[in-house]
Structures are given as structure tokens and as C-alpha cells.
Amino acid sequence: MEQDQGGSRQPAGSFSFVSNNGTPLRPGTPNTDRNPFGDDRIEPQPQQAGGLNPFASPSVSRPASSFGSSSALGGAPRGQRYFHSRRVKKDEVEKPWLAKADPKEKWVTILPILGILVGLGISGFLIWDGIHSVVKHKYCMVLEDNFDSFNTNVWTKEVQVGGFGNGEFEQTTNTEENVYIEDGRLFIKPTLQDAALINKDNVINLLKDGSCTSTKWSDCVAATNTTTGNATIVPPTRSGRINTKKGATIKYGRVEVVAKMPQGDWLWPAIWMLPVEETYGPWPASGEIDILESRGNNRSYAQGGNNIASSTLHWGPDVDNDAWWRTNVKREASHTTYSAGFNTFGLEWSQKYLFTYINSRLLQVLYTNFDEPLWDRGNFPAANSNGTRLVDPWSQTGRDNTPFDQKFYLILNVAVGGTNGWFEDSKSGKPWLDSSPNAKKDFWNAQDTWLPTWKSPAMEVKKVSMWQQCDGNEEL
Template identity: 45%
Template sequence: MSSRTSIHTPAIQSNPGTNPFTTPLRQSRAPSVSDQGASRAVSYINGSQPPRRRKFKSARLVPGEYDEKPWAMEKHPKLKWEKAIFYGSIGLGVAIGAFICYQAYSSVTNHEYCLVMEDSFQSINKDHWDYEIQRGGFGSGTFEWTTDDPKNIYTDAEGLHIVPTLTTETTDISRDQLIDNYVLNLTTDGTCTTKGIDNCSIRSNKTAGTIINPIRSARISTKGKKSIKFGKVEVVAKMPQGDWLWPAIWMMPENDTYGEWPRSGEIDIAESRGNHGDNYTSGGRDTLISALHWGPLPEADGFYKTSGQHQVRRTDYSAGFHTFGVEWSEDYLFTYIDSRLLQVFFLKFNKLMWDRGGFGEKLVNNSALYNPWALTGQKNTPFDQPFYLILNVAVGGTNGFFPEGVGNKPWGNESPTAPKEFFDSMTNWLPTWGEGDKRGLTVKSVKMWSQGAC
């Protein structure tokens, strides 16, 4: 049995001509809440006005006046402290952040510089550049023969182009001669710019697997003409595309003050590999590499402690021009791409390079290493001497720049016939080389500054 009160409805009497459903009903009592709700619902259905919802009031409350939210009428004293702490913390954070930013800004060195050289390559300026012509691999076992041939190095409206070509395409040397019974002697030709029989001449021999350099390219430098000891260099360039191409923008010491490489140092501003990044896991032309080379012996080169790389996504460094730079002082050295903010690596000269390399704890061939920098006492030695700039495109090499077993490399670094192994796989790598100057390094401009007033 329901506890709800039932509603008694009087009987409806019909009168002729009268609709009982439109005739008001006479109620024997006051309308209940349910009646009022039903009435409003009917009005809403008939389109008059929407029903109004009754505000709920508890039947347990004694009739009278009550505050809706008594706790909101008077603020708790703790709220004032909470607000003060909250906004004070925000203000303190902003102040600390501003102070840190100011400290970082004020600590950035802005040396005074003097422009030493500026070249936009309307031509190859002999006051700035010399060709380096040889075929010996420049100590890296690379496969190219560097020339001053206009097919390999030239300028146009876009700038300087260093473009590698097949030797059989740009000389009278045939494929058979390249492989057997031909003598290349750059000393006799009067073109070799260095010393040493192996650097200037070679005889092809099919039995021994010795071949004439299968590729010709170019290399120029500012040696003896333009160099800096502390300062800046910026090169605006576009990298080449093609498997086993090795473009480089780098610096070497004017004099071997501390001995042969790497005792006197090397500064690699920007190097890359022409291989497509998707196929070359060690970083192809989508990766830019910078490094310093230094050490008491080639077997103890500390470059791995002073190097870095930057990789781009969905593009590569052959797609457009970039500014590749180095800033170098007595206290630090860093390389960058496009602006000083995008640094490839940063080195602070805050300890002796001998100690940085841990060379005093190493043995090479069971012998202790000799410290070639001991007498200077300078933390930046050997990077405390004048360095000149080099631009080149090498091909291949046996020094490990192209790691073994990566990208289907067709030669072995320890193989005595590495150049021939490379040449024999030409059908694989030549189609990856871009057409025309796309396979070459394109340099729009070069600027060199020395630190200090002019």
C-alpha cells in the first residue's frame, strides 16, 4: 500500500454540446504539488511557457531564515596567507628567472673582431686561395686525385663548385689503363704541390690490384695567405649528394709547431657524408659533423672527446645553403650552424689538453706517450697557433670516417686494394651521385675574422 495520498476526482457529467475534456474540473480541495506540476507540464505542452522548477527546500528545516553558505560570509584568516604565498612564489620565480637570463646574457662573450678575408667567389682569387694537387689520399687514404681542372673546380653565379668526376670521363686515361700498365706522375707533369713519391705518382698493375685514382676532385686552401689565431670563420655552403662523397670545411695549423698530425691540431668546422640518411645509419647527408683532432700520436687522437654532430629531419644539407661557423678564443671554441645558438659542440679550455685526453695513463706499443705541449703551460695548446682554411670534396677513404659494414660499403679499410674494390662497385654508387654540380660542394661565401681590433 502506497503512502502517497490518493487524489479523488469527481465524476464527469456530460452536457450536450460540451466537451468534458475542455471543461474545468471543480476540485474539492487546494491543488497539491503534483497538481501544480502537472498543470505546468500541460501549459508547456500547449506552448504557453516552460515549467519552472521548484527550488528544493528540506522539510527537516524549521521555518525561518537561513544563510545559504554561512562559510562564505566570513573569510578564513588563513586564506590571506595562502594568497600571499601563492602570488609571492610566482613573483619570486619570475625574478629568479629574470636574474638567470640576465646572468647568461651578460656572460656571453662578444669580442671585437677584424675582418681578415671576405670572398663571394666571383672567381677563384689567387690572393686568397691555392690549389692542393696530389693523388696520395692526404693521410686519410681517400681515393681521389685533386686537380685544378675547371671540370672539377669552377665558379658561376651561384658561387664556388668543387665537383668530383670519373677519371675516365675527364682525362685521356682509358679504363684499361686505369687498371693496368699506366704511369701517373704529377711531378713530371709539374702539377704536384706536395712532396713524396706516393703522393705524386702511381703505376697501375692488374696483378697487384693497384689502379690509378678512379676519381678526380679538388681541394683549395688559404695556407700562407690568410690565417687566424683566435677569431671566427663563417662559410655559406650546400653539401653534395652521392654515396661515399666526403665534403669538408676545416682548418689546419700554418706550422707544425708541436709536430706532425695530430700533435699540432686540426679544426673540423663542418663535414658530412653524401650517402642518403635513410640508407646510412651512421649519418649521411642529413648529418653535420664537427670535431677537434689532437693527440701525441695518430693512434692516440683525442677527437672523440671534442666532437659533435647535428642531424636534421625530413631534409638534408644538400637541399639548401647553410652557414657553417666556428668561434675560437683563448678560453673556448665552438662550432655552429646558421647562428651561434645552434652549436654542434662547445669546448671550454679549462684544463690542459694532455690531461683532458688522459694520455699520461695510456701506452701505445707498450711505450709511454710523450707530451708535445708540456713547455707551453697553456690550457688551449695546441689550439694556440694560427690556422688556415681548407675546402674540399674527398671520396671514400680508409681512415674509418666511413665505418666498416655500414651502408654496403664496397671496400675494407685494411685492404691493400681498397681503391679497386671501390671502383669495381661503380654501378652501385655512381647512380646515387647528383647530376652536374649537385654531386659537388657549392660555396656561396667565406668570411674570416681575427679576434681584436684591426
């Protein structure tokens, strides 16, 4: 150890710091009287040769701008000058475009504004023209039925066993078992056929008791034959079908039916219309308007169950040339089914258009414009499958909407099964084949699979309304 000039002794390798007024500082004590960056070049005095300040930053590790900068806490800078911005002052910036304006520059603003104004004007005109062009018809009430009772002056219960051209599996009856009023609602409910009529040889002859509403023998007589190898049976179910042919018809107008669809496999509910007279020939030459068709199967059914509503127009020169597929639209219920509650199924029909809707005229299902003859729209072949020449039954009227230019009546029914393809073969466990002579019997024998699904098999109807278009040019 060596003795310093003042005679005091310090350990070797230690340092002593002295403030400006000569007061010694303890090691590690910040010196607030000096520039923390060391700009004033004050170095601590080593107490032995080769001593260094451990707190001083080496000059090579510091940026030049830190010396004498405003962040330093020491006095006036020494050596290094303050940093000065070389930015041009505001008044010194040259703006030549202010001296002489380009005369074309104003159009950069004017042209977009003019474009916006013209666009708004055109949009406003199109909206006005669209609203102005909508035909507003006058309507006169024809029927408003809230079903306080069953009005036989309006409604007819159809009684048949022939399957209505679709190979349906129900016998429609005129009994309150299948069509009845309860709590202000109309119920059309399918039920099982009497097993005794199927298990033994029997005949249902509606001509004998005079109850048949058809003039065709096949529509009025059905039989069960239990002979070995014979699968003929009477219809395996019963149901209801009613129409307004006797009491309410319209030629152009509106129809609304507030109803809840049935729930149960292989049920086929429908709200539809047929012509009062077959003016242009047998079905489908005189037309058919299906406002609503659905299926009672649940939503997992491959073709769509009670979550799907379908609207269709049937029209064509013969059965083999029905152009229904050109005018068929389906709509799916939103997050529900049509058997979960009541919906309004509607039709608006005029000389120029026809559309169906659900709950609101804005929620259209099928829309058809009568802007060309239906014969041209159908693009039918020159002859049918057996070589018979097809003849246009409509265009001679001079009306584009023929055959939908005659009086029609309303039908409500719940069918069961069928062999016309409404329920496709091999879809979701269908227990019969359309082409099989055993179709009805196979269906009957599979009742353990489908009867438990008939949780709510009836179509419930709250209200039916029909209006005739009465502008004065309907040619009624």
C-alpha cells in the first residue's frame, strides 16, 4: 500500500471522487455537478497509476450528437456544436402552382360531383318508374272462412278410392274422422284403414251407396284379394280432401290459407287449384296451380321433408309432356319447419303474372310472367312418345297466359304415399317401389316403421280467404 499526497491511506485499486467544492464522494454516489455524458471532459483523478473511471462511457461508444446535446445536464458545450435542422423555413417554400392555376384542374372536382348527381338522378327515376309500373288491382272478397263450422255451401268433401291419378294410398271420406272442425280450426287428418277390410277379401263400392264424387268406376270401387300370389288391397289409409268448386271460384285474384302442415312419414299435404271446366282438354292441358306442397317426413329426408315448401304450375298438351319443371320452385323454412307453427300460404294471379308467397307478398316462392305464349315457352316436341302429333291447344286464344285464363277453385287435402314419384324410390327407407304391384300392401306391412312418426298427422287450417280481381276487364 502507498501513502497519497494528503497522507491518507486508501486500498490499492480504489478511487476517490471529489465534487467541485472539494467534498469527497462515496464510491457509487452520482455526481450531479457534472455532465452525465462527460462532455466537459472531467476525468476522475486516479489514486494510482493507470486508474480509470468505471462509470465513464468510452468516447468511441457514443454518438457525436450526444456531446453538448440538450439532453446533457452540464454547462455550455465544449468543442462539438449543437445539431441544427436544415429544414427550409415555411416562407421559403416555393409554390409555383399558386402563381398560375391550371384551368383544367377544377374539372377534377366538378366531373365526379356531376357523375354522382347524374347517378342519383337515374336511380331515383328507376325507383319511381318501378313503383309507378307496379299494377295495383282492385279485389272483391269471394270467401272468408274462419271455420266456426263446416260450410257445406262452400266446401265439398271428396269421396274416392282411386288414388287421384297419383296412385295415392288413401281413401278420402266424408266422415268427421278425417275432416272436422275443432276450436275454430279445420282438421284434415289421415288415419289407418280398418284392418278387416285388408286382411280378408272385401270390396269398397262407393257407387252402391251413392257417396262417390267421381263418375269413373276406378275412382269409386276398390277390392282386397287374398288369393295366394295376389297383392291387391283396398287403400291402406283414410284421409280427407275438400274443395270450393261449388261455392267459391276465381279467375284472377288472390288466395290466402293460414295453415300448419302435418308431421309424419309419407304424408303429402297440398293447397292447390284446378280449373272449373277443362276448357283446353284433360289434365294438364287446362292447367293446375299448386300453391303449396310438402312432405310430412322430417328434415333429414333426402328430398326435403316438412322444412320444404314447393310451388308449381302444371301445363302441357298431354300427361307425357307436362312442363311443370319449368315452373317449379322450392323454399326452405328458416330455422324451423312448416309443421312447427302456422304460416300464410298465398297466391296472387293476374293476366300478366302469377306468383305464390309465404307470410308476405315480398317473400315470393314461384313467380311467372306471362310475357310469351306458354306453347312457345314449353318448347314441346312435334309428337309424343307414341308418334301422335302434338297440337297447340292454347295460342289460338291470343292470350299469353292461356290456360291460366279460366275460373279455378281451391283444394285442401292430405294424401298418403303414392306411386307417381313424389316420394322417390330408395330414398330414406321408403318401404315400397312405385312400379311394384305390391306397393300398397308393402306400405301397409311396414306400418310399424311409419305409424309411430305420425306425431301430428293433421293439416290444421285457421283461415281461408279468396278475392276476385275486379278491375272490370276480367272477362268473367
